[in-house]
Amino acid sequence: MxxxxxxxxxxxxxxxxxxxxxxxxxxxxxxxxxxxxxxxxxxxxxxxxxxxxxxxxxxxxxxxxxxxxxxxxxxxxxxxxxxxxxxxxxxxxxxxxxxxxxxxxxxxxxxxxxxxxxxxxxxxxxxxxxxxxxxxxxxxxxxxxxxxxxxxxxxxxxxxxxxxxxxxxxxxxxxxxxxxxxxxxxxxxxxxxxxxxxxxxxxxxxxxxxxxxxxxxxxxxxxxxxxxxxxxxxxxxxxxxxxxxxxxxxxxxxxxxxxxxxxxxxxxxxxxxxxxxxxxxxxxxxxxxxxxxxxxxxxxxxxxxxxLKGTIADPEGEEVDTGQRGHVQFNDVTYRHAGAEKPAIQNISFQAKPGETTAIIGSTGAGKSTLIQLILRFYDPESGTILVDGVNTKEMTQKLLRQKIGYVPQKAALFNGTIAENIRYGKADAKDEEVLEALEIAQATDFVNEKKDGIHSILQQSGGNLSGGQKQRLSIARALIRKPEIYIFDDSFSALDYKTDAKLRKALKEKINDATMIYVGQRITTVKDADQILVLDHGDLVGIGTHEQLLTDNRVYQEIVESQQTEEGHHG
CATH class of the missing domain: 1.20.1560.10 (ABC transporter type 1, transmembrane domain)
Known part of the structure; x- marks a missing residue:
């Protein structure tokens, strides 16, 4: 009343x-x-x-x-x-x-x-x-x-x-x-x-x-x-x-x-x-x-x-500026989904720095997506702290935190409207040139140009008139246009063929060298060039290092590589 x-x-x-x-x-x-x-x-x-x-x-x-x-x-x-x-x-x-x-x-x-x-x-x-x-x-x-x-x-x-x-x-x-x-x-x-x-x-x-x-x-x-x-x-x-x-x-x-x-x-x-x-x-x-x-x-x-409380509340008081840009740090983080017996991830600690690529690999259900969603503060950890730019994410407004991040979800979510409007979802005032540049890096220019109205072509609800790979590339372009400090790709290359995947990663490396890159990947080819690879297994961090280091001393990583080796052989 x-x-x-x-x-x-x-x-x-x-x-x-x-x-x-x-x-x-x-x-x-x-x-x-x-x-x-x-x-x-x-x-x-x-x-x-x-x-x-x-x-x-x-x-x-x-x-x-x-x-x-x-x-x-x-x-x-x-x-x-x-x-x-x-x-x-x-x-x-x-x-x-x-x-x-x-x-x-x-x-x-x-x-x-x-x-x-x-x-x-x-x-x-x-x-x-x-x-x-x-x-x-x-x-x-x-x-x-x-x-x-x-x-x-x-x-x-x-x-x-x-x-x-x-x-x-x-x-x-x-x-x-x-x-x-x-x-x-x-x-x-x-x-x-x-x-x-x-x-x-x-x-x-x-x-x-x-x-x-x-x-x-x-x-x-x-x-x-x-x-x-x-x-x-x-x-x-x-x-x-x-x-x-x-x-x-x-x-x-x-x-x-x-x-x-x-x-x-x-x-x-x-x-x-x-x-x-x-x-x-x-x-x-x-x-x-x-x-x-x-x-x-x-x-x-x-x-x-x-x-029903949102359980994720913005802090009161002033925003702290530590002068850092793109630093992500996990200190002993544990998170458990509601009603779950076992934590989705436990006692995870690592750092991701600007200019470096951090890849996360692990079997299905290892906790990769949960880890990503904790950085975005879709959930708050049960214990431990997550620092972005040296500030605890709980002490930062959600708006400021998410402005720093360009996120590409596992399942590309597109909205009813034109391609350009969907890309501008990442940056509302982006000019057409910026939209085209983002599409170029995301390897989406060819199929967008094939459409009659180009970037002004209308997408159906949740991109019904596109293939899975096309949706993923538009989703990537939407994150790129923000030019954020931190890029998060949650298994976003899964629907791309090997050739497009390689071209896309090369373009990302050339164009974006000062931001923090965090990939979640299933394929060794997607992660092996990363500066550091986190190996997750059933919610535990069982290894951290480069591809070469992990190949010599990490059993879980070796198993993932072996299981994909046969597949790799076919791709030459």
């Missing part, structure tokens, strides 16, 4: 206007009673016309006020939704990867769209009904009792029956709202997976299985939806029956009282209208009360994300 602070004057205005329109509506039955009891009974035509005119005026005014209230409530509801969505999005952008994995992409999408919309709709409804319904209920009861106290005893039966019916229906429906949101999550997850994994699904002939999986999620969602709506559908018939029986009772007992001369016809008509107003306001309240838990279920899910 803190988000409504910005709109407090709107809310105050909505309440005041609602108060006015409700009072005007409550006045109408009294005027109508006067038309019948004074005008019609006495045959006073001018009184009928003048009071009728006043009633028309009041009705028009009430309609105009109601339109204004609906407009203002929509403005507040939409504005509120926009603010929550923005904050949620910004908050999620700052998550550590652990927090990200905790909730999952599909659920985060549902929470940012569907859940916030539920809250927004209910807020909109509350602003329109929450003031109006109680006012009408209280005002209606007061006016009905003052008009005809004896007839009002009918309410003593009608209201408890109505309240009880609403309570029983709400008690059944409310728990199902939470279930419905979970089913939405599941449906989103299945759709997302089957769309992003469409190639794998077809390759393994799993289209039927996916249809089955989708049908399950879809039907579960449908069944819960039907269940909720069935319960809510019972509400209106029940309310209509109670209201109609109340009407019958009023006319019945009213007729007896008119017959006894204890009451006028106009009074009974006014009383009938007040009774309808009272019951209708109860219905409005009940709908709001049933919708609130739905919004509550959604609000809880949104809050869960907002309260």
């Amino acid at each position: 803190g988000y409504l602070k910005e709109y407090k004057w709107f809310v105050v205005l909505i309440i005041l206007l609602t108060l006015m329109s409700t009072l005007l509506e409550l006045l109408l039955p009294t005027l109508m009673a006067n038309v019948v009891d004074i005008g019609i009974v006495n045959g006073d035509i001018s009184y009928i016309l003048s009071t009728g005119g006043v009633m028309i005026g009041i009705s028009i005014l009430a309609i105009l006020i109601t339109i204004t209230v609906i407009f203002l409530a929509a403005k507040v509801g939409q504005g509120f939704g926009k603010m929550v969505r923005r904050d949620l999005f910004v908050h999620v952008q700052n998550f550590s990867l652990e927090s990200f994995n905790k909730i999952g992409t599909a659920s985060l999408i549902t929470r940012t769209t569907n859940d916030i919309k539920q809250i927004q709709d209910v807020l909109n409804m509350m602003l329109q009904m929450m003031t109006r319904a109680p006012l009408m209920l209280i005002g209606g009861i007061i006016l009905a009792v003052t008009r005809e106290a004896t007839l009002s005893l009918i309410f003593l039966v009608a209201l408890p029956v109505l309240v009880l019916s609403i309570f029983l229906i709400a008690r059944k429906a409310i728990p199902l709202f939470t279930t419905l949101q979970k089913r939405t999550d599941r449906l989103n997850l299945v759709i997302r997976e089957s769309l992003t994994g469409v190639r794998v699904i077809r390759a393994f002939n799993r289209v039927e299985d996916e249809k089955e999986r989708f049908s399950e999620a879809n039907e579960a969602y449908r069944d819960t939806g039907i269940k909720v709506n069935r319960i809510l559908a019972a509400l209106f018939p029940v309310l209509m029956i109670i209201m109609n029986f109340t009407n019958i009772a009023i006319v019945w007992f009213g007729a007896i009282r008119i017959d006894q001369g204890a009451m006028q016809v106009g009074n009974m008509m006014a009383f009938l209208q007040y009774a309808m107003m009272i019951l209708m306001s109860l219905v409005m309240l009940s709908i709001t009360f049933i919708m609130i838990p739905r919004a509550q279920a959604s609000a809880k899910r949104v809050n869960e994300v907002l309260q």
